[in-house]
Amino acid sequence: MHQSKSVTHTFHARTYPLRVHAGADALAALPMELQRAGASRALIVCGRSVHERTDLTQRIGTLAGGRVAGIYSRISEGAPAESIEEAAAKAREVGADALIAVGAGSVIKGARVVAMLLGENRPLVEMATVHRDDAPAVSQRLEAPKMPIFNVLTSPSSAQNRGGSAVRYRGDAHHLEFFDPKTRPQAVFWDSHALATAPSTLARSTSFEIYWWGLMCMGALETTNPLAQASRRHAWHLARQSYPRLGREGDAAARIDLCAAGLLQNRDEEDGGRPWSCHLLARAAYASAVAVFNHYDGITQPRGYAAFAPAMIRALGACVPDVTRALGEALGMMLPDGSGDAELAERVAARVARDFQGQGWRTDLHDRGIPAADAPMLIALALRNYNANHDRLLDPHREAMQTAIAATLAPQ
Incomplete structure (x- = not known):
């Protein structure tokens, strides 16, 4: 690797308690986990397809042996605020003392915000991260205790053991961001049968x-x-x-x-x-993908990732040549010293695009009918992403990012 900085030995790490149950019949450990937490009235939170097209909620109810008080099955992609508020109302109605999230990213993130709503007992907007122009965002301190959460994955997800969440919101905000480490799960389940339910x-x-x-x-x-x-x-x-x-x-x-x-x-x-802000290129692509995902229906966040990574490497890769080179080498590229930074960025962007295309992903959004004229609005949303731009590092690259967003949306 040709990095300009060496590994850092000044850092802070923390470990949160978590139990992982994996493999065939891993869900058999759920009753023990509920008992350990003192939970007797858990609410299952999931999406409609999990509840209606699989036997998972029925299986969990049977395994729990009377410790499930109800089911809320209308969490949809992006965890819209309305469904989060409805789930919290359902939890209050049944007197829930625990949440069992059954699904992948949106459901798992949504369950965390449900726990925040129940614990803090105040509106979503009052708990959300505050964004200010030309100043670092401020994450709210949510001090109230939160009920235990258990995550049953139906598909692999990097959302499974985090304290942060985001939900789609109405009006100009588009999405709200939250952080509360007390909403990390007590246990996660990688049950072979549950994982097989996802096509x-x-x-x-x-x-x-x-x-x-x-x-x-x-x-x-x-x-x-x-x-x-x-x-x-x-x-x-x-x-x-x-x-x-x-x-x-x-x-x-x-x-x-x-x-x-x-x-x-x-x-x-x-x-x-800090993986979510590990370098300029990841930040720029991530923030752009999230902005598109939250603003337009029918575009998944992974679709945005596939589209914006090559675009941002091409646009900004010359600013961080060591990062760009490392990405290429991770994909097996042999990159001799001596090539210009702009040429390096172009070569690595093309290699990343080929890799994603080989995995079945399109690397632009030209088929979505989004006008390039939307780029100024999207860059404004992207720069308000807490994970990507909490320290305003992306701000000086606004113009280059906006140009890359426009080229990704529509042919130039």
């Missing part, structure tokens, strides 16, 4: 976020601390080996390996690695 197309979509972040974090491998380095190396190894196997029927190991990669990405964050 391969859905598993490939949700798991691409893990694959994408695995690659992006390799761009900052040599500049993070030794604990985070270990998580990044193995998360990328697992993701690169397992993601192409998701289409194989009955390959439970691939889905569990991707769950493990997602958990390692969570651990990277706990170990002080």
Whole structure:
């Protein structure tokens, strides 16, 4: 690797208690977990398809032996605020003392915000991160106790063990961001049967976020601390080996390996690695993808990741040539010294695009009918992303990012 900085040995790490149950019949441990938490009236939170098209909620209810008080099954993609508020109302109605989140990213993130609503007992907007122009965003302190959460994954997700969440919101805000470490789960379940309920197309979509972040974090491998380095190396190894196997029927190991990669990405964050803002290119692509996802219906966040990563490498890669080179090398490129930074950025952007296309992803949004004229609005939203721009590092690159967004939206 040709990094300009060496590994840092000044860092702060923390470890949160978590139990992981994986493999065939892993859900058999759920009654023990509920009993350990003193929970007797858990609310299952899930999406409509999980409740209506699988036997998971029925299976969980049977296993829990009377410890499930109800089901809320209308969490949809992006965790819209209305569904979060309805789920909290349902929890109050049944007197819930725990949440069992059954699903992937949106459901798991949504359950955390439900717990925040129940614990804090105040409106979403009063709990959300505050964004101010030309100043760092401020994350609200949410001090009230939160009820225990148990996450049952139906598809690999890097949302499984975090304290942060975001929900889609009405009006100009578009989405609200929250953070409360007390909403981390007490246990997660990588049950082979539960993971098999997601069609391969859905598993490939949700798991691409893990694959994408695995690659992006390799761009900052040599500049993070030794604990985070270990998580990044193995998360990328697992993701690169397992993601192409998701289409194989009955390959439970691939889905569990991707769950493990997602958990390692969570651990990277706990170990002080700050994976969500690990370098300029990841920040720019992530913020742009989230802005598009929250503003337009029908565009998933992984679709945005696939589209904006090559675009931002091409636009900004020359600003951080060591990061750009590391991304190329993670994909097996042999990059001799001596090439110009702009040429390096173009070559690596093309290689990343080919890799994503080889995994079945389109690397632009030209088919979505979004006008390039929307780019100024989207860059404004992107720069308000707390994870990507909490320290305003993206602000000086506004013009280059806006140009890249416009080119990604529509042919130039």
